Amino acid sequence: MGQAFLPLLKKAAQESLGSGLSCSKAAIVNISSIGGSIASIFGWEMMQITSYRCSKPSFPFHHHPVPVSPQAALNMLSKCQSLAYKEHGILCVALHPGWVQTDLGATARHTPPVTVDDSVQGMLKVLSSLSEKETSAFLDWEGKRRTSSMTELCVRSVLVTGANRGLGLGFVQHFLRMPKPPQWIFAGCRDPTGQRAQELKNLASKHPNIIIIPLEVADPSSIKAAAAKVGEHLGGSGLNLLINNAGIARPKSLDNETLESMSEVYTTNTIGPLLMGQAFLPLLKKAAQGSPGSELSCSKAAVINMSSYAGSIEDMYVWEFGQVVSYRCSKAALNMLSKCQSLAYKEHGILCVALHPGWVQTDMGGTGSFKPPLTVDDSVQGMLKVLSSISEKETGAFLDWEGKVIPW
Ligand SMILES: NC(=O)c1ccc[n+]([C@@H]2O[C@H](COP(=O)([O-])OP(=O)(O)OC[C@H]3O[C@@H](n4cnc5c(N)ncnc54)[C@H](OP(=O)(O)O)[C@@H]3O)[C@@H](O)[C@H]2O)c1
Structure with missing residues (x-):
């Protein structure tokens, strides 16, 4: 196709103004697949589909054999085209469309997380922004590079507390959209039958890997029951990731703080994560033991x-905007707890960090007169990138959604 259409593409490039490359000028877009990434050899454990990854025209996991492009080879071809056609003003990229709800994307056990609409819309947005520096790149439908050997966050099971709205719900949505979604996404929710759980319930009705777990983090018996329930679902396997996300804030100043508000906020924001860590430790240990490597x-x-x-004592971030004393104290204490957990749980192979999501457009973030700068999507995407890259040297750290270290 590239060879045959080269004269027409060249003509389009010549007729177009400016010397920079762009998709509006002349471009070849090869729809590839992350399955063709040699660096990450993505999803190998789920299905090998060697011919799809490499070269032969058969596709064993689908009912009818379909002729498919050799994806790793297609990425190489895209690279060759980009080098050869650059002088003609033609941009060339390989694009991974996501795991999409099409005949090819469907499997017996999973509904792909991305609709055709979302995928195509994403890809068109990516195409509209490409220029010379992206020619030869291997990108996905969100514009993320796929060529590097970046390690993907790859968890079989995750539990998110406070998963019915805000950042918690954002985490659930992003886990679903991952190229390889977790097998179990345990969504902790203190009132699964209430109005505020509706969006989560709608999502769970479409995705059987979401399991809603009734969970009030200020109640030790609810935490114990949740741990037992999660353990039952997991059968013999462990829990990879515990995200203690549930939290509350009370807009109080030093003058009007009360015993009730200090206790309520501390119980939810600090004691909750402590008890969660204790209750889920056996499952986290099991996941660590079942995972290869010592890192x-x-x-x-x-x-x-x-x-x-x-919660940063050194920085006293946005003090002028809100004193929120109980909230600040509870998060400073949570930072200390994270450090304690990191020291105690390291020998069990469990990494622990405190994470600041940025100032985010949620019910909690958006209560003041200013609109927070970050969307839930941006924040969660950033945090997941951070989580995919941290290792032993970051355990016990206090990081933000971009991976920057925050002063204690
Ligand atoms: N948004 C920001 O700008 C920002 C900035 C820094 C840090 N954070 C932190 O990020 C986390 C999530 O914040 P968010 O902005 O997403 O808040 P949000 O929109 O107010 O959502 C809070 C979530 O926590 C749940 N929750 C509260 N208390 C709970 C309890 N006792 N047991 C179980 N669930 C409980 C809520 O459930 P219900 O619906 O049942 O109330 C809700 O699902 C919090 O820890 C917060 O401190 C947020």
């Missing part, structure tokens, strides 16, 4: 405590 990672076993920059 700590979030794909193996990890506790992520959703903290806040507001």
